[in-house]
Amino acid sequence: MSRENVRVVLGVVEAWNAKDLERFVELLHPDIEWHDRTLFPDAGVHRGRAAVERHIREIAATVDLRWDVDETVDAGDSVVLCATLRGQG
Numbered sequence: 001m002s003r004e005n006v007r008v009v010l011g012v013v014e015a016w017n018a019k020d021l022e023r024f025v026e027l028l029h030p031d032i033e034w035h036d037r038t039l040f041p042d043a044g045v046h047r048g049r050a051a052v053e054r055h056i057r058e059i060a061a062t063v064d065l066r067w068d069v070d071e072t073v074d075a076g077d078s079v080v081l082c083a084t085l086r087g088q089g
Contacts, residue, residue: 002074009079013067021060025053063089 008027015023034052036043046055059065065087073080 002076002079005077005079006072006074009072009081010069013069013081013083017066019060021053021056024056025049028052063087 012024012027015021015027028049030049032047032049032052034046034055036045036055046052065085068084068086069081070084071082073082
């Protein structure tokens with residue numbers, strides 16, 4: 001299962017970088033909880049695919065973000081993603 005988890009995480013990153021928000025949201029777990037870092041404007045917790053999609057669309061409307069993946073670590077039931085997030089607004 002963990003290899004599948006790595007594939008899903010990389011698929012999420014790929015969809016994000018391709019600006020394919022429909023695919024991005026489709027790959028998320030239905031019960032996702034998205035926690036913003038507190039330094040972000042309007043930081044909060046977004047629960048469920050619909051809430052995360054609304055939030056991501058708001059972000060994508062003002063900032064162009066791209067993930068550059070350095071490494072993925074298969075950690076059993078979890079995946080550790082080492083990446084750099086680059087943005088231009």
